[in-house]
Amino acid sequence: MFLLNKQNGVSDLVINRLPRYYRFLGELVAEGEKRISSRELSEKMGITASQIRQDLNCFGGFGQQGYGYNIDMLYEEIGKILGLDKPSKTILIGAGNLGKAIATHVSFNEKGFELIGVFDKDLSLTEKIIGELKINSMDKLEDFCLKNKPECALLCIPKTAAANVCEKLISLGIKGFWNFSHYDLSVKYKNIAVENVHLGDSLMKLSYRIKNQ
Amino acid sequence: MFLLNKQNGVSDLVINRLPRYYRFLGELVAEGEKRISSRELSEKMGITASQIRQDLNCFGGFGQQGYGYNIDMLYEEIGKILGLDKPSKTILIGAGNLGKAIATHVSFNEKGFELIGVFDKDLSLTEKIIGELKINSMDKLEDFCLKNKPECALLCIPKTAAANVCEKLISLGIKGFWNFSHYDLSVKYKNIAVENVHLGDSLMKLSYRIKNQ
């Protein structure tokens, strides 16, 4: 049989909830809890038990009737579904304020990624260190990609530079973008994995909510 | 009449799209464009014209039959809906790597906020400058809030510290949180405006998408 699970065509809304399940289960693992029912988990997370069972059953039957879910097992399974066990080689483009903070603040290795290179067009940054990586000038980008075959790029560059850089990166085989720039990648490139972190948009949403209770 | 618009009970999904409309319209304003139809805008944004018209009509009839929308006017109106013209006084809690980068990288003033104070429990940071603000120790927090009445807090602290800090901030009158911590505020506090920026969750979603095309 070709399909080993029901994963094909799982809704984005379900995928968006998986990391949150993973986080809550991780806490339970850390607390040494062994077992939880969908009802108990639903109360902790503030969602319905039905939704939890529906979501999980997109990927398989991880529970046991009359018992609930084994926490260690479920945590591990969701990690595998998210692909956290198969790190994607990643490069950071843009080592300014934000790029530097993201690169040093986020645990790439626990999240399914491995940061292997840093690039910035500002030559005054070249050779400086971020984490354990030397910043490279942009003219090293092509050779580096041909040699190391990164699959993912973390974009911390201004909108004005983004369009060209993305085109180049895609031609060099990048398949996914963690996009902090204000460039709307996915309008032009439909088959590329893009996760936008539009901090400005996020703030404006908050502004609306604060002003409308 | 009590309600001046149809705004009450607008779906979150609509609100989430408003900042993106605002961004695209802002570009058109900058390019000097004066007029656009829902169809033209839909092509630029990669969504349907129907959705644009439905979304906008949650707040009023901003268009004109046979003509389309006046770009300057629509841009301004969406800005007002988002409350960008009424800045919310905001404090930053946590002036580490990330807090510092966010505070200096994001244009609060254009997004409906005004950063008026910075706090960190690490006393070695006290009196250092972020942007134009001096970092304060946490024991100044209460007096500062009583005096300046901030409405919003930007949380860049570890999960372990977040629960206590949030409780305190809410008791001091904070109504909205831009939450970069991994603490799930909204489970406990239902009537507070929270915008989560869970960078780890975002990365895990990207991991899933890269590994599943």
Next chain:
DNA sequence: TAGATTGTTAATCGATTAACAATC
């Protein structure tokens, strides 16, 4: 006036919730 495009209603589609038979 004729053409264009909105605002809005109706139809479709998808997601969430509820219910319950299966089963541990």
Next chain:
DNA sequence: TAGATTGTTAATCGATTAACAATC
């Protein structure tokens, strides 16, 4: 076995898309 809780089907709810009359 009896009790609990899943996996899954059915019912409900809400969001998106399509269609079109209103109107600039």
